[in-house]
Every structure is written in C-alpha cells, then in structure tokens.
Amino acid sequence: MEKTSQTIIQGPGSLSQLPNFVSGKTLIVTDPGIVAAGHVDRAAKLLENPIIYDRVRENPTESDAAACADFAREVQPDSIIGLGGGSSLDTAKATLFLLSGGGTMSDYQGHGKAKGAMIPFVAIPTTAGTGSECQSYAVLCRDDSHQKIACGDSRALAHTVILDPELTKSMPLQVARLTALDALSHALESAVCNNHTKESQKLSFEAFHKIQPVIEHVLIGDANLDQRTEMQIGAALAGQAIEASMLGAAHASANPLTAHFDITHGNAVLTMLPEVIKWNTPKVGDIYQQLHPNLINWMIHLRELAGLKEVHVPAEMIPTLAQEASQQWTGQFNPRPLTSDDFAELYLHSLTIV
Numbered sequence: 344m345e346k347t348s349q350t351i352i353q354g355p356g357s358l359s360q361l362p363n364f365v366s367g368k369t370l371i372v373t374d375p376g377i378v379a380a381g382h383v384d385r386a387a388k389l390l391e392n393p394i395i396y397d398r399v400r401e402n403p404t405e406s407d408a409a410a411c412a413d414f415a416r417e418v419q420p421d422s423i424i425g426l427g428g429g430s431s432l433d434t435a436k437a438t439l440f441l442l443s444g445g446g447t448m449s450d451y452q453g454h455g456k457a458k459g460a461m462i463p464f465v466a467i468p469t470t471a472g473t474g475s476e477c478q479s480y481a482v483l484c485r486d487d488s489h490q491k492i493a494c495g496d497s498r499a500l501a502h503t504v505i506l507d508p509e510l511t512k513s514m515p516l517q518v519a520r521l522t523a524l525d526a527l528s529h530a531l532e533s534a535v536c537n538n539h540t541k542e543s544q545k546l547s548f549e550a551f552h553k554i555q556p557v558i559e560h561v562l563i564g565d566a567n568l569d570q571r572t573e574m575q576i577g578a579a580l581a582g583q584a585i586e587a588s589m590l591g592a593a594h595a596s597a598n599p600l601t602a603h604f605d606i607t608h609g610n611a612v613l614t615m616l617p618e619v620i621k622w623n624t625p626k627v628g629d630i631y632q633q634l635h636p637n638l639i640n641w642m643i644h645l646r647e648l649a650g651l652k653e654v655h656v657p658a659e660m661i662p663t664l665a666q667e668a669s670q671q672w673t674g675q676f677n678p679r680p681l682t683s684d685d686f687a688e689l690y691l692h693s694l695t696i697v
C-alpha cells in the first residue's frame with residue numbers, strides 16, 4: 344500500500360540494460376531452473392562482479408530466506424538482483440530485510456518494520472504473473488505450518504524492474520498458464536477490494552485490458568513475443584495495483600489450499616475465483632460488468648483452457664480451511680465481508696468434496 348517509485352525498463356532484449364542499474368559486487372538470487380534456462384549466465388556476463396545464489400526454492404520459507412541472507416552476509420554485495428519467478432523475488436526481498444536489520448522474517452511481518460538502509464535491488468521476473476517485481480512485500484511461508492507471512496516495507500521495493508519478454512519464453516506451459524491466471528486474478532481482486540482508490544483501480548483496469556486480449560493465447564501455448572510482452576506488462580501493472588490497494592477472498596481462500604494440499608497458487612486462486620465473483624456481485628457487480636459482460640463464465644472457460652483439474656478435499660477439512668481463510672490478511676479487504684461459515688460455503692461450492 345505504497346506509492347510506487349520505480350524505474351521500469353521493458354521490451355525484448357532489455358536485459359542488456361542491466362549494467363546501467365548496478366555496480367560493484369552484485370548478488371544474483373535465483374533458482375536452478377533459471378540457471379538451466381541460461382538466463383543467469385546471460386545476466387552474469389553483463390556484470391563486472393556477479394556472485395550467484397541459485398538455491399531458491401518454490402514457496403520459500405523463513406529458513407530459506409535465512410540461508411540466502413547468511414550467504415549474502417559472507418559475500419557483502421553492493422547490490423542484489425532477484426532473477427526468476429515470484430519465489431526468487433520474494434527470497435531476494437527477504438534477504439534485504441535480514442541483511443539490513445538482522446533477526447528473522449517473523450520480526451518484519453506486517454508493514455514498515457524494516458531497519459536500516461537496504462542495498463539497491465533490481466527485480467527481473469522470468470514469469471509473467473506474480474507482480475512481485477512491483478511490490479514491496481516479501482511473501483514467505485512459516486517453516487512449521489506453511490502459513491504465509493507477508494513482510495512489507497517501501498525500502499524493499501525494487502528500484503529498477505526489467506521486463507524482458509525474451510526471459511518468459513523458457514517458462515514451461517503449465518507455469519505460464521498458472522502465473523497468467525494469477526495475474527488476471529490480481530487485476531480482478533484489486534479492482535474491487537474495499538480499499539481501492541481511483542488511482543489503484545485505474546491500474547487494475549489497465550492490467551485487465553492488457554491481459555484480456557492475450558491470455559487465451561498464453562493458456563493455449565501459442566503466445567508470440569508481442570503477446571508475451573503484453574502479458575508481462577499486464578502482470579506488472581496488476582502488481583502495482585496490489586501495491587496501491589490489496590487483494591480479496593479468492594487469495595484468502597486459496598492460501599489454505601496451498602498450505603494443506605500443495606495446490607499451486609494460480610490453480611488454487613482460479614478454483615475459488617468464480618464463486619468469489621458470485622459472492623461479491625451484489626456489492627460490486629457493475630465493476631465486474633465494466634470489465635467483462637460475463638466474467639464468471641469467462642473465468643470458467645479460462646480454467647478449462649488451462650486444463651485445471653477439480654480440487655479434491657476431504658469434507659472434514661472444510662472447517663479448518665474456512666477458519667484459516669477467515670484469518671488471512673487479504674480477506675479483510677474483500678468488498679463483501681465473509682465469516683468463517685461463508686468461507687465454508689465458498690469451499691463447498693468450489694471444491695470437489697470427497
């Protein structure tokens with residue numbers, strides 16, 4: 344919920360501009376898949392003194408962040424690059440908090456708790472979805488429960504974002520699909536959340552209008568460079584929209600599905616989103632209407648195009664999921680409030696109960 348002030352460089356081949364934004368010893372925070380795709384090599388070759396940390400894991404935990412920060416303390420970098428998907432960017436951001444202020448990430452849960460000055464941070468996403476590159480929050484999981492914790496501070500916002508669509512080509516199809524759907528959900532949830540502003544809603548709408556014409560190509564797997572460019576910009580705009588407002592009940596109810604059943608974030612969000620739109624419609628239907636004349640059916644169509652399977656959950660887990668969803672921070676911003684019982688109803692309508 345910060346005003347963003349970032350330099351955003353975009354376009355095919357824009358990675359080559361990286362040397363303009365970092366100098367000295369630069370720590371590249373990334374994962375083995377990005378190394379295998381050749382992107383780390385391409386970035387490192389542009390730098391005078393690159394050091395690579397390639398042990399980022401999906402859905403990084405507090406101890407994953409601590410491991411990267413320990414590495415960084417040894418190296419003493421002058422700047423940090425987050426190169427990869429949301430997990431690499433979250434790990435890089437978390438490292439900034441731990442390097443400048445010490446302690447553990449739990450100390451920074453919430454907003455504005457960072458200590459000390461942070462070294463310069465450049466975000467280079469290789470997926471088009473999370474929008475993490477335009478957000479000041481590091482989202483991590485607790486080691487014990489896998490509950491998400493969000494740690495935000497304006498100082499953790501990347502000072503430069505490089506959106507090079509050449510980098511999103513290496514994404515496996517299923518990753519491209521799930522991250523694109525996540526980005527679309529960000530545009531939709533931020534557009535209606537109860538603390539949206541005129542400005543933030545403008546960003547949500549811009550994001551939606553970038554994503555809408557191209558997402559079906561992304562889901563089918565035939566998106567060309569221009570369409571991937573639009574998708575990447577749309578995802579970043581949706582990230583800015585979240586930064587300026589928040590999310591809602593689809594994210595609140597998706598997180599417990601990921602924590603308990605390891606359902607990928609984009610899949611979990613899209614599983615919940617149609618019923619959340621139905622729930623919110625009495626309150627904000629005209630906003631949905633402005634975006635798409637038949638939003639729910641279109642969401643269901645996109646889910647089918649992406650080949651998403653039904654999510655199976657044992658009936659006895661519904662009360663636990665509902666309880667946890669009602670405690671998620673993002674849920675408080677849903678335009679129509681939900682009790683734990685309301686979340687249980689949402690789950691019953693959205694999941695296949697076994």
Ligand SMILES: [Fe+2]
Nearest residue numbers: 525529594612
């Ligand atoms: Fe998301």
